[in-house]
Amino acid sequence: MSASPILLDLQRAARARAALNMLAIGAPLALAGTAVIWRTAGWPAATVMAAVTLAATFGVAWLRARRLDRGWLIAALDARLAAFEDSSGLLFEADDKPGLAGLQRRRLEARIAEARTIDLRPPWARREILAAWVAAAMVVAASLLWPSATGSVASEAGERGADSIGPVRVVEQRIRITPPAYTGLPAREQSELDIEAPAGSRIEWVLAFSRTPKDARLAFVDGGTIALGEAGTGLSAAYTATEPTLYRIEAVGLRRRPLNRLEVIADAPPVVSLISPDSQLTLATASQTAWTPVFEATDDYGVQATAALRVTVTEGEGEATTSRTRTVPIRGEGEPKRRRYALPLNLAREGLAPGGDLIVQLIVRDQRAGGPQEVEGPSAILRWPRDVGLAEGLDGMAASTMPAYFRSQRQIIIDAEALIAERARLTAEDFLDRSNGLGNDQAQLRLRYGQFMGEESEGAGSGVLALPTNDAPAGPALPLHDAETPAAAPAPEHHADDGHDHSGHDDAPGADTGAAAVDGAMDVVRQFGHVHDDSDAATLFDPGTRSTLALALDAMWASERALRQGLPSEALPHANRALDLLKDAQQATRVFLPRTGSGPPPIDPSRRLTGDREDIAVGPLPPVSVTGLDPVLVDAWTALDARPGRPAAPVPLDALAQWARRNRERLADPLALLAAIDAVRGDPDCADCRRRLRGLVWSAFDPPPATATRRPGPTVRGARYLEALR
Amino acid sequence: MSGAAGIAALLIALAVIGGGVSLGMKRRRAEAAERGPIWRFALLLVLQVAAGLAVWLTLFPPPGGPRAGGLVVATAGAPKEIDVGVGDTLIALPQAGEVTGAERAPDLATALRRHPGVAAIRVVGQGLTARDRAAGVDRAVRFDPPPLPxxxxxxxxxxPGAPGTPFALAGRVNGVDGGLAELISPAGEVLARQRLADPGEFSLAAARGVAxxxxxxxxxxSADERVVETLDVGIESVAVQPPRVRVLAGAPGPxxxxLRDWAERSGVDLEVSYALGADAALGGAGGRLGSGTLGETDVxxxxERRWEALSEAEKSAVRGAVADGMGLLLRPTGPLSAGTRRDWASLGFVLGVGDGEVPVNLxxxxxxxxxxxxxxxxxxxxxxSGAVTxxxxxxxxxxxxxxxxxxxxVGVWTLADSYxxxxxxxxxxxARLWAETISALARPVxxxxxxxxxxxxxxxxxxxCDLPPDAELxxxxxxxxxxxxxxxxxxAAxxxxxNGWMSVRAGGDVIGSFHAAPTDQGRALTAYGDRQATIALSGEARREVQAGSTTPGSSWPWFATWLALMTALWVVERRRFGPADDAAPVATPNPEPSH
Structure with missing residues (x-):
């Protein structure tokens, strides 16, 4: 090209200015758009937007610059330079143009220096640039300062890392619960803050916060705190749970969180049950020599392998019992949560005597870590009834209650004494008859008592002497509901004769042991000798071998004998002795103690039964003990009264919390009350919290007994109407 | 004709007559050649009169035909589309929600003022509220009740009652068959529950708590354990002035x-006297019964053993005290003698001997x-005996x-061993048995x-209700x-x-309190109340319609007529017959009334 470099310089300058113009306008717009996109969509989108807008700006600038092409240059030169005479186009054509064109061109080339004086650059678009920059500044300022509705600025601040503005949040929480080893439960992890764990578990919290706060701790509702310490990715704390409580996570900058529950499942004590025998009290059968009670112990986490068996043997009856106790260790079989314990006991080796009890009780312990819980189970009692051993050969029990037949025996004595007193007025026959009748009564009484001794009839069993007859009893004796046997009648003559002819004394059917053996001995004596004593005078024999009742029966037999012979005066001492012995037998098992504290004032015999009522001072009735309402609760109740027009009193939260902790057992849900107190303390204006606390205080009161209300009277008009009606 | 109409008529008549007279005088004064044809003069006169008439009708148009439509009022729960009859106007009250094509009115009285002369009101929806019912009292109301809410x-x-006394919350629930009505204590526990059967009536009982x-x-x-409704109910426990009770017992007994234990625990002022025989008595309430001592006793x-031991003077003192307001509780503990039965019959209770005991199942x-x-x-x-149980x-x-x-x-207590x-x-x-009995008998306050x-x-x-004159809320x-x-x-209303607790205060002391529930509770209750009251309103006899039953006519046609007549007058007056004289057109003064 032959275009002069000057002209091309002009063009280049113009193009540069045009491009700069566009850039100056487009750049602020790009910036504004980028700021808006950054504010709404974040950094990545903002960078994309910036790139796009800047590219667009550059593109537009380049296009604008391209518009200033050769044609424009020629037109501009022609317009601006009069010296070029509208023929600037010639300068850009070929050099050797013939004729006029060439001439003109040469002329123009000579004038080309004038081109330096002009400036073809388009003017700065000042207004547009200013407007664009101002608008962009406003948009950028707005996008920076616009208040964030959703905290996007905060998230921005959080993403920026450790800044000192912005609240703290708990980002992640993990809780590890390790139950105590003896329970056998596995350790577990959870992410909820409400925890339920066995008592004694170790609980570890691992918490991650949005930024590390100062003074992070777990605050318990009853005042204790545990500081959270650094551990790996977050903060952690450990705690051994023994009681149910409530806690919350606290830190500087952390908004007040709700309370979380920490429920503790207490270790239940073991339960002992009796498996065999079926009932706690069993009566020993006659032929029993061994006894094996079986117990079973169950526990939620297992009982110890060794338990103790407490064996108690008692002797004696009623108030005069003595006992011996020993404790035997015993191993159970089965799994720890359900163990069976059985120990065979030999009755003779334990020393169980007739009338005694053998009591067996199992004491187990569970495996709780902080101190095993010991439980004494139910007792199993084996009772040897008293009369089983005496009734040899009999199955079944003899009833051990004694009838109160004292009056009968006493009546016989009274009647005998009366008969003796009337002897002078009666004929001998009448006397004998009446005496015989008394003897009959005595016989019936004796046989009734004798039934308790196992005698079925006269003449059999122990404690009864052989009949003073010559005849042996033929076969089994008859029951004695019949009238007296006439065999009794010759007995008096026999005795009165005292003919030393005792050969008729029979042998007692000596099939008995014990007392019967004595009889047998006596009979031998009687057989081969002469005994003037009554056998129950017993000076020759050991009274310890006869029971009291047997002695009483002997005495009764002696009195009967005398009465049937018509000798009531002789019968009286025997009858009295029988009465004494019976009383002894009845009262032998009682110990009488005087009643302490019952000392009425001594009777004034001169005033007694006169009807004199002076000085009878009737004291007041004893006062009724009434427990009033708890003052702490009453204060809290009054202060929480939500009715308007009442003087506003501060709620005594501390006193109420202390009361709640002291009276945990009385409340159905003490943790709920503590949580409500804490909520009111944290937010004193929250009406719902106060309402909930008031409801819980209401339920903490004991339900009042129904009181009498007062009925409203009639109105004035009603009262007048009623008066008029009457 | 009212005053304004009369003055208007006068002025119009004057103007017409004046115009006609001036027309006539102009015609007479004009020469024969300049007078128009006689028919033009006549036409002008007729047109003048007609124009005057048109002015009058414009101002006081005759009433239009009889009104064909009434007012359709949409209340709460009305559907979006409501059919209205021809000529009916649809009004939507504020509680109605979106109703297409309805004119909104703040209340029924305003709507009636805007549309005077409605004959009948048809209510659509749940019914009119209390203030609207008062406005619609003198109209004929038609209401088609919707199904029960x-x-x-x-x-x-x-x-209010004394602490510990039982109370019952009763009511009716509609539409929740097989559901459950529960009374929840202030602490959130369920105190009483009742299954709802078809009529939906329930009665939940509990005892009041501390004062x-x-x-x-x-x-x-509902039956599938979804909560249908929750209502707040405020219950007040008031510690009352305790009644003074005197117990005369014939022998010490349980x-x-x-009874004395209960009285001490519940705050009743009780004195007991056990007769020990021969004038000795245990307890402080012995002594002769006279009108003075009985005047201070409430029950x-x-x-019957003690009654027999009372002297005649004491018995008459007791009768006098009962007539004066005291309560008397007779407590037979054994067979009644003839004298005791006579005395008690004179007090109103004719009883038998009562020598047996009958089991009681509570x-x-x-x-x-x-x-x-x-x-x-x-x-x-x-x-x-016709007594109140x-x-x-x-x-x-x-x-x-x-x-x-x-x-x-006078009351009779027949339980032998309530202890x-x-x-x-x-x-x-x-406690409840004795409290109810003592409350029923005690002297009124x-x-x-x-x-x-x-x-x-x-x-x-x-x-x-039952307010003293100086009460304030x-x-x-x-x-x-x-x-x-x-x-x-x-x-007072x-x-x-x-919402919340409010108290009624008189003379500085609080005499009662109640709890106002928030607005979102009890919607069905309000709807039912409005519904029943609107049904009652619609059941009353049709009233005579007071205000006009015809629509007022429109005055625009008459104005248009007057305008046409004036145009015709002007045209006719401008055209002249005879030699033209453009300079001074003959124009009769336009009889325009100066209103």
Missing amino acids: VGVIALDTPG GVALYQLRIA EPRF LVVD TEGEDAAIDPPTLSRRDLDLAA VASDAESEVLTAWRPVGRGR ALVLTGRSDLH ERAPVRVEGWPRQGERLAL VGPQGVAALIPDSRSGGC AWPSS
């Missing part, structure tokens, strides 16, 4: 002893934790009853507590004076403007 439609809240106000909740749940409890359902033991009562028939057992045998005698009351309830752990039942009619709710009308937003209306028994 679902939820609590009737509620009877108990008034003060407590907020219970009534919760209605019954007066446990006298006497058993179990009250499966809910009780401990079943009460079987007690026994004297074999006396109280139902036949205070307590009866599970088989509806009357245990205690009273009759009014003079200004006081067994205390010994078996049911002292609440024992003058000041009755404030009675609240209806269930209080924010924004709804509430009636407070204290709410969370201030104090408002209440104006009791003596004609209605000292009742109040509209709680906020």
Whole structure:
């Protein structure tokens, strides 16, 4: 090209200015758009937007610059330079143009220096640039300062890392619960803050916060705190749970969180049950020599392998019992949560005597870590009834209650004494008859008592002497509901004769042991000798071998004998002795103690039964003990009264919390009350919290007994109407 | 014709006549050649008169035809599209929601003012509220009731009582068959529940707690355990001035002893005197009964052994005290002698000898934790005596009853061993029986507590009755004076403007409190109330329509007519017959009335 470099310089300058113009306008717009996109969509989108807008700006600038092409240059030169005479186009054509064109061109080339004086650059678009920059500044300022509705600025601040503005949040929480080893439960992890764990578990919290706060701790509702310490990715704390409580996570900058529950499942004590025998009290059968009670112990986490068996043997009856106790260790079989314990006991080796009890009780312990819980189970009692051993050969029990037949025996004595007193007025026959009748009564009484001794009839069993007859009893004796046997009648003559002819004394059917053996001995004596004593005078024999009742029966037999012979005066001492012995037998098992504290004032015999009522001072009735309402609760109740027009009193939260902790057992849900107190303390204006606390205080009161209300009277008009009606 | 119409008519007539006269005079003054044809003159006169008539009709148009339509009022719950008859106007009240094509009016009175002369009002929706019912009283109202609303439609809240006394919350629920009505305590526990059967009536009983106000909740749940509705119910426990009770017992025994225990625990002022025979008595209430001592006693409890020991003077003093307002409780403990029966018959109770004991079954359902033991009562028939029953057992045998005698009351207590309830752990039942009996018999007090009619709710009308003249209502937003209306028994109306507890205060002391529930509760209750009241309003006889039954006519046609006539007049006046004279057109003054 032959275009002069000057002209091309002009063009280049113009193009540069045009491009700069566009850039100056487009750049602020790009910036504004980028700021808006950054504010709404974040950094990545903002960078994309910036790139796009800047590219667009550059593109537009380049296009604008391209518009200033050769044609424009020629037109501009022609317009601006009069010296070029509208023929600037010639300068850009070929050099050797013939004729006029060439001439003109040469002329123009000579004038080309004038081109330096002009400036073809388009003017700065000042207004547009200013407007664009101002608008962009406003948009950028707005996008920076616009208040964030959703905290996007905060998230921005959080993403920026450790800044000192912005609240703290708990980002992640993990809780590890390790139950105590003896329970056998596995350790577990959870992410909820409400925890339920066995008592004694170790609980570890691992918490991650949005930024590390100062003074992070777990605050318990009853005042204790545990500081959270650094551990790996977050903060952690450990705690051994023994009681149910409530806690919350606290830190500087952390908004007040709700309370979380920490429920503790207490270790239940073991339960002992009796498996065999079926009932706690069993009566020993006659032929029993061994006894094996079986117990079973169950526990939620297992009982110890060794338990103790407490064996108690008692002797004696009623108030005069003595006992011996020993404790035997015993191993159970089965799994720890359900163990069976059985120990065979030999009755003779334990020393169980007739009338005694053998009591067996199992004491187990569970495996709780902080101190095993010991439980004494139910007792199993084996009772040897008293009369089983005496009734040899009999199955079944003899009833051990004694009838109160004292009056009968006493009546016989009274009647005998009366008969003796009337002897002078009666004929001998009448006397004998009446005496015989008394003897009959005595016989019936004796046989009734004798039934308790196992005698079925006269003449059999122990404690009864052989009949003073010559005849042996033929076969089994008859029951004695019949009238007296006439065999009794010759007995008096026999005795009165005292003919030393005792050969008729029979042998007692000596099939008995014990007392019967004595009889047998006596009979031998009687057989081969002469005994003037009554056998129950017993000076020759050991009274310890006869029971009291047997002695009483002997005495009764002696009195009967005398009465049937018509000798009531002789019968009286025997009858009295029988009465004494019976009383002894009845009262032998009682110990009488005087009643302490019952000392009425001594009777004034001169005033007694006169009807004199002076000085009878009737004291007041004893006062009724009434427990009033708890003052702490009453204060809290009054202060929480939500009715308007009442003087506003501060709620005594501390006193109420202390009361709640002291009276945990009385409340159905003490943790709920503590949580409500804490909520009111944290937010004193929250009406719902106060309402909930008031409801819980209401339920903490004991339900009042129904009181009498007062009925409203009639109105004035009603009262007048009623008066008029009457 | 009203004043304005008369003046207008006069002016128009004057103008017409003046115009006609001036026309005539101009015609006479003009020469014969310049007069127009006679028909033009006549036409001008006629047109003048017609124009005057048109002016008059424009101002006072004749009424149009009879009004064909009425007013259709859309209330709460009205559908979006409502058919209206020809000529009916559709009005939507503020509680109606979106209704297409409806003119909105703040209340019915405004709508009636805007459309005077409506003959009939047809109500669509749940019904008119109280203020609209007052406005529609003198119109004929037609109402097609919608189906009953679902939820609590009737509620009877108990008034204040002494602590520990039982109260019952009763009402009716519609549309929740097989559901559950529960009474929730202030702490959130369920105190009583009842399954809802077809008519939906329920009655939940509980005992009041410690003295003060407590907020219970009534919760209605459907059969699939979804909560349908929750209502706040405020119950007040008021510690009352205790009655003074005197117990005269014929012998020491467990019954007066446990009665004394109950009285000490519940704050009743009780004195007991056990007769030990031969004028000796244990306890401080011995001594002669005279009108002085009986005047200070509110209830006298006497058993038949002690009654027989009273002298005639004492018996007449007792009768006089009963006539004066004291309560007397007769407690037979054994067979009644003839004299005692005569005396007690004179007090109103004709009783038999009653020498046996009959078992009493007090179990009250499966809910009780401990079943009460079987007690026994004297074999006396109280139902036949026509007395008011205070307590009866599970088989509806009357245990205690009273009759009014003079200004006081006489009652008979037939239970022989109510102390067994205390010994078996049911002292609440024992307390309730004795409390109800003593309350029924005690001497009345003058000041009755404030009675609240209806269930209080924010924004709804509430009636407070038995008010003293200087009562004021204290709410969370201030104090408002209440104006009791003596004609209605000292009742005043109040509209709680906020929800929460409010107190009624007179002379500086609080005499009653109630809780106003928030507006979102009890919608079914309000809907049912409006519905029933609107049905009642529509059932009244059609009233004569007072205001005009015809539409006022429109004056625009007459104005158009007048304009046409004036145009014609102008045209006719401008055209002249005869030689043209453009300079001065002959124009008669336009008879335009100067209004």
